Amino acid sequence: MITRLYGWGNSLASHTYLEMINPNDNCFPLKNDRGAIARGLGRSYGDSAANSGGVTLETQLLNKIEFKLDEGLVVVGSGVTIQKLEAESMKYGYFPYVVPGTAFVTVGGAIASDIHGKSHHKIGSFSNFVTEMTLLLSDGTFRRILPRGDTSNLFWATVGGMGLTGIVVEATLKLQEIETSFLQVEEHRVKDLDGMLTTLTQLNEKYLYTVAWVDLSGKYKGRGVVSGANHLELKHLTRKLKTENLTVARQRQLVIPKLLRFGLVNGLTTRIFNSFWFHKPLGKRIQQIQRYMHPLDSVTNWNTLYGKSGFLQHQFVIPFEKSYVMREVLSRLKDARCSSSLTVLKSFGEDSKGMLGFPMQGWTLAIDLPLHSPHSSEALKEIDRIVMEAGGRLYLTKDSRMNPEHLAIMYPRLAEWKEIKNNCDPNNSWQSDQGRRLRLC
Amino acid sequence: MLNSLGEFQSILVLGGKSDLAISILEGMPLSDSAEIHLLGRNILSLNLEDKFKGAKINLVEIDFKDVEEVEAKLKSIFTGSDIDLVIFAYSILGSEKLQLNKELFSEVLFNNFYTQALALNLVNTEMCKQLHGQILLISSVAGMRPRKRNFVYGTSKFGVDLIAQGLQKHNVGKNVFLTILRPGFVKTRMTEGMPPAPFATDRNSVAKIAVEALKKRKRIVYTPKYLLIVMFILKLLPEKIFRIIDR
Numbered sequence: 001m002i003t004r005l006y007g008w009g010n011s012l013a014s015h016t017y018l019e020m021i022n023p024n025d026n027c028f029p030l031k032n033d034r035g036a037i038a039r040g041l042g043r044s045y046g047d048s049a050a051n052s053g054g055v056t057l058e059t060q061l062l063n064k065i066e067f068k069l070d071e072g073l074v075v076v077g078s079g080v081t082i083q084k085l086e087a088e089s090m091k092y093g094y095f096p097y098v099v100p101g102t103a104f105v106t107v108g109g110a111i112a113s114d115i116h117g118k119s120h121h122k123i124g125s126f127s128n129f130v131t132e133m134t135l136l137l138s139d140g141t142f143r144r145i146l147p148r149g150d151t152s153n154l155f156w157a158t159v160g161g162m163g164l165t166g167i168v169v170e171a172t173l174k175l176q177e178i179e180t181s182f183l184q185v186e187e188h189r190v191k192d193l194d195g196m197l198t199t200l201t202q203l204n205e206k207y208l209y210t211v212a213w214v215d216l217s218g219k220y221k222g223r224g225v226v227s228g229a230n231h232l233e234l235k236h237l238t239r240k241l242k243t244e245n246l247t248v249a250r251q252r253q254l255v256i257p258k259l260l261r262f263g264l265v266n267g268l269t270t271r272i273f274n275s276f277w278f279h280k281p282l283g284k285r286i287q288q289i290q291r292y293m294h295p296l297d298s299v300t301n302w303n304t305l306y307g308k309s310g311f312l313q314h315q316f317v318i319p320f321e322k323s324y325v326m327r328e329v330l331s332r333l334k335d336a337r338c339s340s341s342l343t344v345l346k347s348f349g350e351d352s353k354g355m356l357g358f359p360m361q362g363w364t365l366a367i368d369l370p371l372h373s374p375h376s377s378e379a380l381k382e383i384d385r386i387v388m389e390a391g392g393r394l395y396l397t398k399d400s401r402m403n404p405e406h407l408a409i410m411y412p413r414l415a416e417w418k419e420i421k422n423n424c425d426p427n428n429s430w431q432s433d434q435g436r437r438l439r440l441c
Numbered sequence: 442m443l444n445s446l447g448e449f450q451s452i453l454v455l456g457g458k459s460d461l462a463i464s465i466l467e468g469m470p471l472s473d474s475a476e477i478h479l480l481g482r483n484i485l486s487l488n489l490e491d492k493f494k495g496a497k498i499n500l501v502e503i504d505f506k507d508v509e510e511v512e513a514k515l516k517s518i519f520t521g522s523d524i525d526l527v528i529f530a531y532s533i534l535g536s537e538k539l540q541l542n543k544e545l546f547s548e549v550l551f552n553n554f555y556t557q558a559l560a561l562n563l564v565n566t567e568m569c570k571q572l573h574g575q576i577l578l579i580s581s582v583a584g585m586r587p588r589k590r591n592f593v594y595g596t597s598k599f600g601v602d603l604i605a606q607g608l609q610k611h612n613v614g615k616n617v618f619l620t621i622l623r624p625g626f627v628k629t630r631m632t633e634g635m636p637p638a639p640f641a642t643d644r645n646s647v648a649k650i651a652v653e654a655l656k657k658r659k660r661i662v663y664t665p666k667y668l669l670i671v672m673f674i675l676k677l678l679p680e681k682i683f684r685i686i687d688r
Contacts, residue, residue, distance in 0.1 A: 002572065002614065011445035015572035015616040032570060052442060052523075052616075053572040312445045377446045381473060400445035403473040433442050436523055437450065 005050045008043050008303055010310030011371055012400055014050035014433050021057045021167065023064065023077065026140040028167075031055055035431030035441070038167045040106030041081065044113065045313045046400030047433035048162050054431055059108050062169060067092060072175055073131065078108030078168040083297075085173075086290060087248045094175035095289065097129040101344070103294045108168045113397040114160035114357040116364075118209035118229075118293065121349040125359050127159040133171035138429035142169065147353070157420040160354030162396055164430045164441055165421055180237050181246050181289050183209065183229040187282040193222025193326055196345065197363070203228035204347055209292070211346055215274040216367060217267070217339040220330045223278060224345070229292055241286065249290040254299045263307025265370050270339040277341075306370050312400050314380060315358075315366035317348060318392035323363060325390045329383050333367070336379035342368040355417040358395045366398065377401075396434065404438045442523060442573050447656070448472040449525045453518060455560060456531025457481040457500065460629040461579055463492075464648035465528060469655070471496050478518055481505075481531060505531055505556045512563060519567040526655070527564045528577045529557055532598070534631055540593040553597030558604045565608050568617040575655055576619045578605045582663065585623070585672050588687050609660055620654050622647070623672075624664040640668055 003018040017031050021038070028036050034054030042049050050056055062077035065088055072094070076085060082096065083103035089095050100115040109115075111133065116125045132146045135158060143166075145151040145158065158165045186203070190196045196212055203210045207228030214224040237245060296302055303311070318325045333340075344366045352359040369376055384394065384406060393410035394402050408414045421441070428441055435441035443449060448470045454462045457479025466477065475496035479487070484500045492498075505511055518524065535549040536542075561578065568574035583591050584598030602621060609619045624647050626638035647664040654662040663669045675683065 002616075004616075009445060012442070013616075014442070034570070046445060047442065053570055310445070371445065377448065377470075380446075401448070401472070405474050437442060437444065 003056075005039070005042065005056060006310075007046045007049070007400065009045040009312050009400060010303055010306065010308070011312055012047045012050075012310075012433070014047055014052045014056075016051050016054060016056040018056050018058065020061055021059055022061050023169070026136065026142065028057055028136075029055055030429065033428075035429045037430060037432040037435075038078070038108060038112075038163045040079065040109035041104050043102060043105050043109065045398045047437065048112075048397060048399075048435075049109070049432065051432050057167065059106060059167070062108070064170060069094070072177065073172055074175055075170060075172050076107050077170050078106060078111070080107050081105065082107070082110065089175055090178075090181055090246045090248065093177055093179070093246060095178045095181070097123060097174060097176050098126045099293050100126075101294060102297055103290065104297065107171055107173070108163075111159055111168050111171060112161060112163045114352050114354045114359070115397075116346070116348065116359050118211045118346065120359060121204045121210065121347045122208050124350050125352055125357065127352070127354055127357070129174040130159070131172045131174060133158070134169045135166040136169050137166045138425045138427055153420055154424060156353050156357075157355050157417050157424075160352060160357035160396075161417065161421075162356065162434060162440070163432065164435050165424055166430060178231055178246075178289075179234040180232045180241075181244075181249075182232040182237065182241060182286050183289050183292050184232050184236070184284070185227055185229045185287045185292060186284050187225055187227040189223075189225055189278065189282055191221065191223050193330065196222055196224055196226060197323055197326075199226045200345065200347060206230075211344060213277065214343040214345050214365070215278050216330070216333060216343045217271045217274045217341070220334040222326065222330055224343075225278065225280075225282065229287070231289075232286060244288070249288040256299065256301050256304050261304040261307060263309065263370070263372070264305045265307075265311070265341060266372070267337065267339050270341040273341045274339075309371045311368055311370045313366055313368050313398040314383070315364060315395040315398040316383070316387045316392050317358065317360055317362050317364040317395070318387060318390045319360070319362040320347075322390040322392070325386055325392065326363065326365065328386050329365065332379045332382050332386075336373060336375035338369050338373045338376050338379055340367050340369055355413040355420075356396065356411055358393065358397070360393070362392065364395075366395075396438075399434065399438075402438070407438055407440075443525055444472055446470070446472075449475060451476045451478075451522055451524050452526045452528070453478045453480070453515075453524050453564075454528045454530060455480050455505065455557075456529065456579075457484050458487060459530035459579070460631070460644050461624070461627065461647055461651075462528050462530035463489075464644040465577070465651045466493050468648045468652040469526075476522070480511075480514065505560070506552060508556055508559055511556065511560055515560065515563055515567070523571050524568070524574060526575045526577065527568070528579070529561060529601075530579045531557075532579075532581075532594075532631075535591070535594050537590045540591065546593055549593050550597050550600075553594065554600040557601045561601065561604060561608065565612070565617065565619070569612065569615045572616050574617050575658070576605075576617070577651060577655060578602070578619065578621050580605070580621050580623045582623050582625050582668060582672055586676050586683070590687075618658040620651075620659055621661045622651050622654065622664065623661065623668070625668050627664070640665060640671065
């Protein structure tokens with residue numbers, strides 16, 4: 001059956017043959033020579049989890065969770081969501097080391113994108129805590145791959161490989177022990193970009209988790225709110241909070257009604273929202289860990305606020321010493337009158353070991369942009385050029401429009417990755433729309 | 442596939458020397474790394490430097506009457522990569538005085554109808570495998586009602602137009618959209634030297650309407666747009682009255 005699928009940005013529709021993969025399945029239905037791709041919850045913004053004219057395999061039945069608490073490990077099916085992993089781990093006083101901004105991501109997706117969290121400056125990305133995984137190859141065999149040893153090449157090609165080397169069936173993850181499910185949070189308001197970078201650097205020293213929200217509207221000065229958080233120790237827990245300790249955050253799930261899905265996000269509403277958010281009360285507080293890590297998850301379908309035309313997210317990383325690029329990016333967006341109410345700045349502490357892994361030491365900026373600005377295409381092309389010249393790169397998980405010719409420059413290990421892809425998938429059975437668009441398959 | 446900004450990555454033009462096709466391509470939103478395949482006769486003499494926003498241009502010399510070669514070439518292009526848009530822009534106008542001449546009669550029908558119908562079917566099949574894509578067929582209002590001066594040409598356009606309408610029905614649910622462009626008289630190299638008919642337009646106006654129609658995935662579009670009403674009326678006229686107009 002032909003199904004229409006979208007990425008999270010709702011800007012790219014793919015018509016595909018949607019199937020489900022079962023545990024222990026070692027064969028997957030191929031309709032033609034357009035191959036297959038795995039799909040978790042479809043939270044990538046572009047077309048990396050869809051395959052027009054081919055097969056898209058949903059992984060939700062790969063839902064095994066098996067704890068090995070004596071080793072601090074958990075074996076999970078790739079269809080298990082981060083949300084479920086968090087909830088189950090907390091029962092035993094554990095939590096994943098790295099979680100992304102939304103918990104509605106599968107473990108398979110987390111590996112395919114080598115996701116990063118608010119703690120990257122201290123402990124790196126998701127793949128640092130994957131001790132092994134089982135990969136279903138295109139010839140129907142299951143291969144156990146590890147980060148070191150004979151299978152390390154295939155492991156690090158799969159990490160960040162956007163699902164194009166095979167389907168991760170299950171993975172073993174290290175978990176961190178936590179005393180409480182609360183964080184001690186500190187927030188600061190900053191008036192410009194220089195203040196933002198300085199404050200974020202200071203908080204990076206002190207806190208395990210840091211993130212900055214940037215106001216991309218108005219004068220485009222780079223003002224915003226920077227926050228840092230550390231795990232709260234048990235001795236600091238109040239009596240009231242002790243009753244909620246190590247339980248899932250209780251929060252009302254909001255759904256954007258159809259009436260508001262007309263493209264509410266525009267220049268004016270962005271300025272109003274940003275002004276309100278910049279001036280919100282700040283300070284030191286205790287916050288439940290899931291609420292801090294996944295602030296937007298309480299609004300189920302917030303992406304529909306951008307209307308039918310959708311939006312795109314543009315995320316890049318640049319070396320620390322090239323921070324002037326941020327100023328140029330803000331300037332280009334101001335000239336093109338592209339405003340954003342969701343721009344997030346973080347810092348990365350190390351390069352990803354994945355061949356197509358996005359993180360590298362430096363500043364990373366993620367910008368949500370509605371698609372109605374007539375000048376956004378030129379502005380983004382110019383930003384790509386500036387980022388590339390500064391030695392930076394774009395995040396494939398957020399990509400929906402990059403120039404494939406930039407890929408080899410941004411990802412120097414691309415040729416190495418392609419060789420491994422050709423070896424493990426000689427018939428080109430793993431394909432996706434993004435893979436074809438960027439000439440990865 | 443189109444990227445999230447609606448920019449085309451790859452376009453194929455059958456009749457790459459067509460003035461209309463060139464004008465349409467100039468107005469299309471193209472990605473930085475777009476690739477354009479232009480197929481046609483004597484195409485290698487085309488100078489397209491600095492055209493089409495720096496897209497990579499692939500010129501392919503081909504005679505559309507050689508249906509087997511055309512089939513092989515189209516299949517190889519579709520095997521290489523997905524194609525986002527195919528423009529059918531080749532046709533022979535023929536001669537008003539010699540339109541019933543046996544050779545010219547066959548040539549016009551064979552070239553404009555038969556070869557295009559085959560190629561259209563093949564392209565549509567490939568796009569339906571992709572489950573995405575758009576096709577633009579440059580038809581003509583000459584196919585809407587036969588005129589004394591060009592009814593053989595009109596017949597050939599009517600035939601391929603009808604095939605295209607059938608394919609539109611076939612494509613429902615397959616995410617492949619076929620747009621039929623029915624221009625009136627357009628001032629191009631093909632009509633050079635001919636007295637312009639009423640409602641004549643130029644290539645740039647046609648291109649603008651075509652690009653807009655592709656963006657909106659329109660089924661049928663006339664140039665100028667009001668020709669839709671004009672043709673509706675003309676088709677209803679009794680033959681005796683139409684002949685008076687068709688002098």
